[in-house]
Amino acid sequence: MLLPSEIESKSLIPAIRAILSKKLIRDYDLKEETVAKLLGITQAAVSNYIRGTRGDLSLVAKLEDNFEVMKMINDISKDLSTNKAYSPSTMTKFIQLCNFMRYTFIICDVHHSIESNIDKRICEQCEVMLTGSRFS
Numbered sequence: 001m002l003l004p005s006e007i008e009s010k011s012l013i014p015a016i017r018a019i020l021s022k023k024l025i026r027d028y029d030l031k032e033e034t035v036a037k038l039l040g041i042t043q044a045a046v047s048n049y050i051r052g053t054r055g056d057l058s059l060v061a062k063l064e065d066n067f068e069v070m071k072m073i074n075d076i077s078k079d080l081s082t083n084k085a086y087s088p089s090t091m092t093k094f095i096q097l098c099n100f101m102r103y104t105f106i107i108c109d110v111h112h113s114i115e116s117n118i119d120k121r122i123c124e125q126c127e128v129m130l131t132g133s134r135f136s
Helices: 004-028 034-038 043-051 055-062 069-082 088-101 108-114 122-130
Strands: none
Touching: 004 034, 004 043, 004 055, 004 069, 004 088, 004 108, 034 043, 055 069, 055 108, 069 088, 088 108, 088 122
């Protein structure tokens, strides 16, 4: 049983880094080394994200198809390209993006694709925790 934090660290954050890496290189003409420093990862990781050999490609595509997610990622990439560092504002935006993926249950879709046999009671408890409501 994966915890929500594990899903974020193993799936969602790498997918976001893949999108950010591509955007920062393509849209802002930054070098892989610069992007690596901005994202706190290695240049090799950035290279793998660009080539599509790191990060879940189907999850990347799903996130890229989500208007709100991409709006937040565009805002983060603009901040990173301008400031050349994570500012408190950029960090806040990244956390808001992660929270959005929790509260819109994107994280649940990812979890179910990783573990298909999750006990429904666990999902119900997670929804209560996130929204204060119950499944219908």
